[in-house]
Amino acid sequence: MxxxxxxxxxxxxxxxxxxxxxxxxxxxxxxxxxxxxxxxxxxxxxxxxxxxxxxxxxxxxxxxxxxxxxxxxxxxxxxxxxxxxxxxxxxxxxxxxxxxxxxxxxxxxxxxxxxxxxxxxxxxxxxxxxxxxxxxxxxxxxxxxxxxxxxxxxxxxxxxxxxxxxxxxxxxxxxxxxxxxxxxxxxxxxxxxxxxxxxxxxxxxxxxxxxxxxxxxxxxxxxxxxxxxxxxxALNSPELPRLLEHKVIAIARDAAFAFLYPANVTCLQEMGASLVYFSPLADEAIPEQADAVYLPGGYPELHGKILNEAQRWTTSIRAFHAAQKPIYAECGGMLSLVESLSDTTDQTWALAGLLPGKITMQKRLAALGMQSMNTPSGELRGHTFHYSKFETSFPVADWTIRQRDQQQGEAIYRKQGLHASYFHAYFPSNPVASAAFFLPQL
The missing domain is CATH 3.40.50.300 (P-loop containing nucleotide triphosphate hydrolases)
Known part of the structure; x- marks a missing residue:
């Protein structure tokens, strides 16, 4: 950076x-x-x-x-x-x-x-x-x-x-x-x-x-x-705008939420954010000082029983959402927020329930490749890679665009302060657009 x-x-x-x-x-x-x-x-x-x-x-x-x-x-x-x-x-x-x-x-x-x-x-x-x-x-x-x-x-x-x-x-x-x-x-x-x-x-x-x-x-x-x-x-990069000055972002980090670009962390810090980490698998609640939550991808499908029983985590994310504070959830992070998840052993677990619908794991690859997201601040680039499908009646707010053919990519869901998608964003490709995920939407 x-x-x-x-x-x-x-x-x-x-x-x-x-x-x-x-x-x-x-x-x-x-x-x-x-x-x-x-x-x-x-x-x-x-x-x-x-x-x-x-x-x-x-x-x-x-x-x-x-x-x-x-x-x-x-x-x-x-x-x-x-x-x-x-x-x-x-x-x-x-x-x-x-x-x-x-x-x-x-x-x-x-x-x-x-x-x-x-x-x-x-x-x-x-x-x-x-x-x-x-x-x-x-x-x-x-x-x-x-x-x-x-x-x-x-x-x-x-x-x-x-x-x-x-x-x-x-x-x-x-x-x-x-x-x-x-x-x-x-x-x-x-x-x-x-x-x-x-x-x-x-x-x-x-x-x-x-x-x-x-x-x-x-x-x-x-x-x-x-x-x-x-x-x-000509290569010395300019300082990033301090759009997240004085903001505390709580990032889930454990075996279920492990897919986090190091460059994304650096980008948030260079925009002024203070980062704190917590573990839903350890049933840790969102830290009290958090202004926003970042739920990265990972393997929640391997830990459905633990997440189902993690009451402090579940209560805290529901309260955070009810307060309309920003929650950014990508891929596995989104999986943890749906009503139910059917894992690789065909067991079904009730999860946080912020998004209605059911995630089902499958043996066949559902999506793979580079994608982008159009935002008011320009194009934000990233990728998708998952083996599950999401069945929901909740309306799609927007779609990403596949890089290889410019066709419709992943669904994007927005609910109060929640932004959720299978799309993994690479924040340095558009720091300003990325900062918006962690700021209250006016």
């Missing part, structure tokens, strides 16, 4: 970690590589392409520093450049984990890499191939094309397997390899399990890091990044 950007000195190498598709092990490899380099005493910064909550939590656990989103559509090119330059000035290496396959999406991970001249490390699942891996990597390099830094071969079976892979790469360096992993980062329906829920997460990351075999000196193959002086001088 705001702050003076360093404009002189050397910049660390920046590399994109991408793959041919999802499922190749990008996050595992990026986390293992970040922890490996950190354990060698390197200062490592990591970014995640696209809209994501869980992968950045795992990557932050691995590298020891906050992991922010880096996406040309969500943030815009100037903001991406500023974040990269700042990270490269303060670290020894910067890793950007891509999203899906290298060329998937508009803009894609390849578009981001090419926008800044960043070389690509291709992660390839080698468990079902050998020499063909060379063809895969050549295709990844030449289709765009992109600048290819080298290959990280994942799930390698043996030294002989690795030798076959290396012989097929030709001029493309084999930078690193990982064997087939007996222990992996666990997953559930929205992605990886939250780091706080994984027993001995640091031991697992250290074990993965120890399995990283660097085939070449990564530091001699990656050149320092470069930013033009005139570009940097």
């Amino acid at each position: 705001a702050g003076k950007l360093v404009s002189t000195g050397s910049f660390a190498p920046i590399v994109m970690v991408s793959a041919i598709a999802s499922g190749q092990g990008k996050t595992t490899v990026t986390a293992a590589l970040a922890r490996h380099l950190r354990n060698q005493g390197k200062r490592v910064r990591v970014f995640k392409t696209g809209a994501d909550f869980i992968d950045p939590m795992v990557l932050a656990q691995a590298c020891g520093t906050p992991v922010l989103s880096l996406d040309l559509w969500l943030l815009g090119l100037p903001a991406c450049r500023r974040l990269l330059a700042q990270a490269a000035a303060e670290s020894d290496i910067v890793l950007i984990e891509g999203v899906m396959g290298l060329y998937d999406g508009t803009p894609s991970s390849a578009d981001l890499a090419n926008a800044f001249g960043v070389p690509v490390m291709a992660v390839v699942d080698a468990s079902s191939m050998a020499q063909t891996l060379g063809a895969v990597v050549l295709g990844l390099r030449d289709y765009g094309p992109v600048k290819m830094a080298g290959v990280i071969a994942n799930r390698v079976a043996s030294a002989g397997h690795l030798q076959m892979i290396q012989s097929a790469l030709g001029e493309i360096p084999l930078l690193a390899s990982l064997p087939r992993q007996e222990k992996v980062l666990p997953e559930r329906h929205l992605g990886l399990v939250l780091p706080d829920e994984v027993a001995n997460i640091d031991e697992l990351l250290d074990e993965l890091a120890a399995q990283v075999q660097l085939q070449e000196d990564i530091w001699t193959n990656l050149l320092p990044s470069h930013f033009k002086e005139e570009e940097l001088q």
